[in-house]
Amino acid sequence: MSGEQHTLALDASPAMSREALFESLAWWEALGWLRPLDAHFARFLAEHDAHAPAEVLLAAALASHQLGRGHVCLTLPRALAAPRDVLSLPPLEEDAPHETVPLPDDFLRGLDSATWAARLAESPLVASSGPGTTPLVLVGERLYLRRYWRAEQAVATHLGARLGRPLPVESALAEPLARLFAANAASDDAPDWQKVACTLALRNRLTIISGGPGTGKTTTVTRLLALLQTQALAASQGDRALRIQLAAPTGKAAARLSESIAGAMSGLDVEAGVAATLPREALTLHRLLGARPDTRQFRHHAGHPLSLDLLVVDEASMVDLELMAALLEALPDEARLILLGDKDQLASVEAGSVLGDLCANALDQGYSPAACEVLSQLADTEMAPDPACSPLADHVVMLRKSFRFDAHSGIGALAAATNDGDVVAFRQAWHAGYADIQWLASSNAQRDVERAALAGYRDFYRRLRDGASPADVLARLNDFQVLCALKRGPWGVEGLNARIAAGLWREGWIEDPQGWYAGRPVMVTRNDPQLGLYNGDIGIALPDAEAGQRLRVFFATAGGVRAVLPSRLDACETVFAMTVHKSQGSEFTHVMFVLPERANPILTRELVYTGITRARQRLTLAGGGASVVESALTRRVVRDSGFAEWVAALAWPRD
Numbered sequence: 001m002s003g004e005q006h007t008l009a010l011d012a013s014p015a016m017s018r019e020a021l022f023e024s025l026a027w028w029e030a031l032g033w034l035r036p037l038d039a040h041f042a043r044f045l046a047e048h049d050a051h052a053p054a055e056v057l058l059a060a061a062l063a064s065h066q067l068g069r070g071h072v073c074l075t076l077p078r079a080l081a082a083p084r085d086v087l088s089l090p091p092l093e094e095d096a097p098h099e100t101v102p103l104p105d106d107f108l109r110g111l112d113s114a115t116w117a118a119r120l121a122e123s124p125l126v127a128s129s130g131p132g133t134t135p136l137v138l139v140g141e142r143l144y145l146r147r148y149w150r151a152e153q154a155v156a157t158h159l160g161a162r163l164g165r166p167l168p169v170e171s172a173l174a175e176p177l178a179r180l181f182a183a184n185a186a187s188d189d190a191p192d193w194q195k196v197a198c199t200l201a202l203r204n205r206l207t208i209i210s211g212g213p214g215t216g217k218t219t220t221v222t223r224l225l226a227l228l229q230t231q232a233l234a235a236s237q238g239d240r241a242l243r244i245q246l247a248a249p250t251g252k253a254a255a256r257l258s259e260s261i262a263g264a265m266s267g268l269d270v271e272a273g274v275a276a277t278l279p280r281e282a283l284t285l286h287r288l289l290g291a292r293p294d295t296r297q298f299r300h301h302a303g304h305p306l307s308l309d310l311l312v313v314d315e316a317s318m319v320d321l322e323l324m325a326a327l328l329e330a331l332p333d334e335a336r337l338i339l340l341g342d343k344d345q346l347a348s349v350e351a352g353s354v355l356g357d358l359c360a361n362a363l364d365q366g367y368s369p370a371a372c373e374v375l376s377q378l379a380d381t382e383m384a385p386d387p388a389c390s391p392l393a394d395h396v397v398m399l400r401k402s403f404r405f406d407a408h409s410g411i412g413a414l415a416a417a418t419n420d421g422d423v424v425a426f427r428q429a430w431h432a433g434y435a436d437i438q439w440l441a442s443s444n445a446q447r448d449v450e451r452a453a454l455a456g457y458r459d460f461y462r463r464l465r466d467g468a469s470p471a472d473v474l475a476r477l478n479d480f481q482v483l484c485a486l487k488r489g490p491w492g493v494e495g496l497n498a499r500i501a502a503g504l505w506r507e508g509w510i511e512d513p514q515g516w517y518a519g520r521p522v523m524v525t526r527n528d529p530q531l532g533l534y535n536g537d538i539g540i541a542l543p544d545a546e547a548g549q550r551l552r553v554f555f556a557t558a559g560g561v562r563a564v565l566p567s568r569l570d571a572c573e574t575v576f577a578m579t580v581h582k583s584q585g586s587e588f589t590h591v592m593f594v595l596p597e598r599a600n601p602i603l604t605r606e607l608v609y610t611g612i613t614r615a616r617q618r619l620t621l622a623g624g625g626a627s628v629v630e631s632a633l634t635r636r637v638v639r640d641s642g643f644a645e646w647v648a649a650l651a652w653p654r655d
């Protein structure tokens with residue numbers, strides 16, 4: 001696998017040789033530029049097609065690799081324009097081996113998109129859309145692994161079927177609608193977007209309500225459920241209530257949704273009979289769909305659909321393309337779907353950005369004349385119609401006013417500046433003297449970050465030492481949390497977790513900074529339906545009074561506190577510090593957000609926004625200086641898919 005040999009292979013012919021490609025794949029895999037899975041996929045295809053040209057196999061490896069970076073497909077022109085970006089290579093000056101290691105540029109030089117697409121189209125490994133069994137599907141200049149092409153088709157088909165064709169809305173709902181939103185008149189939010197969302201949702205089988213933290217998504221959806229239930233009970237003379245289910249992508253998000261729904265219900269002005277039929281408990285999507293161990297298949301699917309009339313999915317930005325496809329396939333055609341989320345947050349860890357794509361044009365469009373008419377008649381809300389809007393427009397509402405972050409909130413000001421990519425406003429927010437934000441910048445930042453993290457956790461460990469019960473301890477887990485932008489390095493979760501554990505051990509709060517110890521907070525990293533634990537669930541190891549003080553890991557679940565043997569948790573990691581990606585769906589009273597010292601392509605506007613908005617009351621920003629944040633604010637996450645194109649091309653059917 002020497003660089004010298006490789007250069008010879010490349011120079012020998014402008015066309016790629018398979019041997020040279022396999023050699024390079026091995027290099028890229030060894031350097032961590034490519035996942036073993038991606039290189040393996042190309043080798044697997046080569047075994048099945050002894051004549052597959054190298055550029056087809058390279059495209060297959062890159063398409064697989066793109067999935068790991070959140071892209072649903074490989075977009076050929078984009079790969080040709082910036083081949084190193086496809087492998088997300090670190091900046092080359094930091095990367096010593098590159099002089100001897102072939103780069104993707106070497107392979108793609110001289111190739112144009114049309115030729116590459118033509119080679120792919122000729123290959124028996126590739127079909128150009130439509131049903132089939134080829135492992136790869138080429139649509140125009142986008143190359144998919146078949147599974148993802150199928151998921152994209154399913155999502156577009158099912159969502160498309162829910163657009164247009166508005167449902168009838170009883171005019172009698174005008175009165176309860178006015179009553180439920182009467183208090184909103186006092187706020188200066190005009191129009192009342194919460195009321196708009198609720199009114200439009202009454203006539204829709206698909207509604208997307210996007211808003212930042214505390215903009216009233218849960219409040220709005222609770223009122224909507226009450227109205228729909230009022231309508232259903234009235235229509236059936238109290239006989240048939242809607243079967244409503246609440247769900248979220250992670251256990252943590254489901255628990256939060258259950259909690260906020262309960263809060264929103266307590267202030268709800270509806271008849272007791274209606275209130276009694278509203279759901280209180282949210283499930284994880286995996287549990288709702290019936291995840292089974294060791295298989296990607298769910299118990300519910302098109303042939304065995306979910307038995308419900310209405311589904312609310314919170315934190316929908318976290319739902320990846322495949323899970324969305326599975327969910328839509330299992331949802332009865334007639335059921336209503338309401339997606340809640342924040343379009344500006346990071347997209348799902350897995351491939352796709354369904355919520356972001358659905359909301360992409362929402363702020364630039366108004367509503368159709370028919371929707372404006374309903375808003376006027378039912379909600380007493382006048383809006384200028386937009387006859388040129390997309391058929392999706394009437395299904396999407398942005399809530400714009402945060403009831404959590406007011407004008408005195410530095411967190412709110414930073415979040416807004418970040419979303420706008422406004423570096424000047426971001427800087428001004430730091431100098432405006434807000435009491436809830438602090439920037440830890442000093443000459444010895446690493447030591448200061450460690451000290452601040454230990455100070456943040458001390459109170460928690462004091463309670464633990466004072467013998468707080470597992471339930472009490474679990475309730476305080478969200479008081480303070482360190483978030484990192486990166487996984488590796490001194491500023492990443494791995495380095496910080498080790499240093500925080502060592503610091504707590506030095507101070508005598510924990511007995512051992514390695515392995516399992518009392519006080520170790522952990523996050524589950526893989527769904528385990530048998531244990532009833534899901535990716536993202538957070539627990540803490542504590543001596544169990546009911547098991548002779550032996551160590552157990554305690555989790556707060558919908559059914560109460562659960563104790564699990566540490567040895568049964570084979571996929572979990574310590575979370576004194578967690579990545580911003582993993583923190584999605586959670587909020588903490590005080591967040592310490594640690595940025596790396598130097599700018600990094602991983603830092604994007606969405607990542608900074610998500611990190612900042614995990615803090616409810618206090619934010620400490622640490623590490624990287626102003627230039628690091630400012631460069632992040634100018635970088636946006638772009639996820640390649642055909643779904644965004646589908647959304648952009650949506651048109652009303654012609655009469």
Ligand SMILES: Nc1ncnc2c1ncn2[C@@H]1O[C@H](COP(=O)(O)OP(=O)(O)OP(=O)(O)O)[C@@H](O)[C@H]1O
Binds near residue numbers: 220404
């Ligand atoms: N129109 C309103 N007027 C006054 N307070 C409101 C209004 N809407 C929501 N709130 C309050 O704002 C807070 C946040 O509301 P809610 O939980 O519905 O927002 P959310 O968008 O779901 O928040 P999260 O970011 O937690 O998901 C709650 O305390 C709620 O009572």
